[in-house]
Amino acid sequence: MDIMTILRRPAAASVISLIGVLLFYIVFGGVDLGKLSGAASWVNYAARIGIVALPVALLMISGEIDISIGAMIPAGAMTTAIIAGHYELPMIFAILGALTIGVVVGLFNGILAVRTSVPTLIITLGTLVAMQGIVLAGSKLLTGGASVPLTAPGWAKTIFGDFIWGGSHQVVIIWWLILAVVFWFIMHQSKYGNWIFAMGGDKVSARNAGIPVDRITILLFVGTATAASFVGMCHAILFNSAQVSGGMNDIFNIIVSVVVGGVLLTGGFGSIVGVFIGTLTFAIVIKGIDFTSIDRNWANLIIGVMLLLAVGMNETFRKKAMTAATKKKKG
Amino acid sequence: MSDTPVIELRNVDKSFGPIDVLHEISLKVKAGEVLCLLGDNGAGKSTLIKTLAGVHAPTRGEVLVDGEPVKFSGPKDAQNRGIATVHQFGGTYPLMSVGRNFFMGEEPTKGFGPFKVFDRKTANKIAVEEVQKMGITRITDGDRLVGGLSGGERQSLAIARAVYFGARVLILDEPTAALGVKQAAHVLRIVNEAKKRGLAVIFITHQVMHAMTVGDHFAVLIRGAIAADFRKGEKSREEITDLMAGGQNMADLEASIEGYMETHDGHPPKVSAD
Numbered sequence: 351m352d353i354m355t356i357l358r359r360p361a362a363a364s365v366i367s368l369i370g371v372l373l374f375y376i377v378f379g380g381v382d383l384g385k386l387s388g389a390a391s392w393v394n395y396a397a398r399i400g401i402v403a404l405p406v407a408l409l410m411i412s413g414e415i416d417i418s419i420g421a422m423i424p425a426g427a428m429t430t431a432i433i434a435g436h437y438e439l440p441m442i443f444a445i446l447g448a449l450t451i452g453v454v455v456g457l458f459n460g461i462l463a464v465r466t467s468v469p470t471l472i473i474t475l476g477t478l479v480a481m482q483g484i485v486l487a488g489s490k491l492l493t494g495g496a497s498v499p500l501t502a503p504g505w506a507k508t509i510f511g512d513f514i515w516g517g518s519h520q521v522v523i524i525w526w527l528i529l530a531v532v533f534w535f536i537m538h539q540s541k542y543g544n545w546i547f548a549m550g551g552d553k554v555s556a557r558n559a560g561i562p563v564d565r566i567t568i569l570l571f572v573g574t575a576t577a578a579s580f581v582g583m584c585h586a587i588l589f590n591s592a593q594v595s596g597g598m599n600d601i602f603n604i605i606v607s608v609v610v611g612g613v614l615l616t617g618g619f620g621s622i623v624g625v626f627i628g629t630l631t632f633a634i635v636i637k638g639i640d641f642t643s644i645d646r647n648w649a650n651l652i653i654g655v656m657l658l659l660a661v662g663m664n665e666t667f668r669k670k671a672m673t674a675a676t677k678k679k680k681g
Numbered sequence: 682m683s684d685t686p687v688i689e690l691r692n693v694d695k696s697f698g699p700i701d702v703l704h705e706i707s708l709k710v711k712a713g714e715v716l717c718l719l720g721d722n723g724a725g726k727s728t729l730i731k732t733l734a735g736v737h738a739p740t741r742g743e744v745l746v747d748g749e750p751v752k753f754s755g756p757k758d759a760q761n762r763g764i765a766t767v768h769q770f771g772g773t774y775p776l777m778s779v780g781r782n783f784f785m786g787e788e789p790t791k792g793f794g795p796f797k798v799f800d801r802k803t804a805n806k807i808a809v810e811e812v813q814k815m816g817i818t819r820i821t822d823g824d825r826l827v828g829g830l831s832g833g834e835r836q837s838l839a840i841a842r843a844v845y846f847g848a849r850v851l852i853l854d855e856p857t858a859a860l861g862v863k864q865a866a867h868v869l870r871i872v873n874e875a876k877k878r879g880l881a882v883i884f885i886t887h888q889v890m891h892a893m894t895v896g897d898h899f900a901v902l903i904r905g906a907i908a909a910d911f912r913k914g915e916k917s918r919e920e921i922t923d924l925m926a927g928g929q930n931m932a933d934l935e936a937s938i939e940g941y942m943e944t945h946d947g948h949p950p951k952v953s954a955d
């Protein structure tokens with residue numbers, strides 16, 4: 351493996367971004383690496399956006415996008431809180447309710463995406479705004495407020511909303527790790543990953559090759575919406591309450607993580623390892639800045655610069671990957 | 682070999698909403714025979730082969746495979762019946778490797794149950810072997826991205842794929858259009874090879890020489906209808922050229938261009954009107 355072979359991998363830019371950010375924080379921020387690596391804040395945050403970033407990455411590799419995830423995180427949280435908190439129904443109904451709402455909105459997005467020729471950015475912008483309305487008006491109507499408390503039973507806490515390792519790390523970190531492995535398997539080991547890459551590369555050809563493009567597109571939309579409502583649900587269980595607001599910033603944060611992770615906005619290229627590292631990098635910039643002497647208001651500037659640099663690197667490396675003929679030794 | 686055509690169209694019409702693209706098309710191709718489909722731009726050649734490939738359903742008329750009427754539920758259905766198509770555009774995924782491209786939709790896997798993994802080694806090995814058999818010896822690494830290959834190499838990859846998956850009917854939509862002399866010759870050799878192996882081949886081209894090199898049977902499409910249908914040796918090169926120009930006499934066209942050049946200091950006519 352020479353250096354060019356490594357640079358040609360889709361995760362290359364995200365690794366360089368991560369190293370760059372760490373170096374920057376060490377040199378200019380005097381960050382204490384020991385303290386940073388022991389801290390939970392950025393890992394928790396990475397897990398929160400990372401769980402959604404994984405299915406969003408698949409969807410973006412397939413050439414589509416979903417911004418309704420911004421409304422689905424609070425939708426999942428509110429559904430959980432309204433069912434288990436306001437109506438005091440058993441937790442299992444709350445969990446099923448939150449996941450069902452994800453599946454339903456995902457189906458709606460996906461079916462519209464395959465039945466119409468409206469760009470999915472517009473379709474999901476529609477569901478984003480509509481779901482915001484439904485969540486706000488619905489919770490006002492049902493509970494009279496925009497913030498609902500709940501108490502979760504022990505088992506639900508343990509599985510979805512507890513602290514682990516005796517500190518302030520959240521259990522969603524484990525979910526994130528497991529899901530990362532599952533998504534890595536789907537994308538890079540199973541044939542379905544092949545199909546998703548092909549859909550992003552050339553949808554018509556993929557369809558002609560007999561790949562069930564429509565069914566996969568719908569499934570991918572179900573994946574993004576359900577992952578988002580799952581994250582909202584975990585949050586509500588962890589913090590014993592849910593608010594209507596919150597989650598909006600997540601749209602951009604999740605998409606930035608995916609793009610820094612090397613996924614091509616036009617589809618057809620990317621990797622799960624890259625998205626994982628991209629999410630980590632993003633979380634370190636946003637939350638790790640508190641461990642530096644840099645004013646935290648600069649964090650967004652760093653994100654902006656990092657995004658542009660990462661996209662630039664991705665473009666360059668991808669061109670290299672296309673043109674360079676690998677000179678292989680025998681065997 | 683039986684005399685039943687492997688694939689046949691009977692009075693097929695195809696329209697997209699109000700636009701009638703194909704009218705009353707009847708064609709048949711037997712095993713070991715090459716049908717050359719000729720026609721001007723927009724004549725409906727691609728639409729015709731998409732109907733054969735299961736991409737479009739005919740508006741009227743019948744498609745028969747081995748003499749049996751069939752209705753394809755989609756491209757995959759047509760493929761499962763042994764009809765492999767290399768479309769005019771696309772067909773390969775530039776940002777994916779040679780091995781993954783070759784096996785798209787037919788991935789070899791190893792392992793069991795939900796843990797079946799894409800068998801990259803096997804895929805790469807077979808892909809490279811098959812492409813090399815087509816004479817593209819420069820491809821030695823199945824991990825190479827297809828975007829780095831030349832047009833002819835990609836075309837050969839797509840054809841190699843179709844042949845490998847046991848096609849009985851091979852449909853090629855302008856496979857030589859973007860190719861240089863040497864690579865075009867390669868593709869023509871592949872067509873001949875496929876024919877020798879007993880495949881029925883439908884070959885679309887704008888180049889009369891290419892058509893005459895491999896064709897046994899020719900059909901000329903003009904504005905969606907079959908304007909001429911003849912066998913090898915029944916028409917001269919000039920006659921075919923005229924037919925392909927939509928019935929216009931090529932010699933007249935050439936004369937008019939020459940006449941233009943004489944009166945315009947040897948410049949050919951401008952393409953755009955300004």
Ligand SMILES: Nc1ncnc2c1ncn2[C@@H]1O[C@H](COP(=O)(O)OP(=O)(O)OP(=O)(O)O)[C@@H](O)[C@H]1O
Nearest residue numbers: 697700702720721722723724725726727728729769
């Ligand atoms: N999906 C479609 N909807 C509407 N019209 C179509 C569609 N596909 C093709 N057409 C029309 O059908 C006609 C024939 O197109 P087709 O692509 O079959 O031509 P062709 O003979 O393959 O031409 P070329 O030599 O340029 O490839 C064109 O006028 C085209 O605009």
Ligand SMILES: [Mg+2]
Nearest residue numbers: 726727769854
């Ligand atoms: Mg065509």
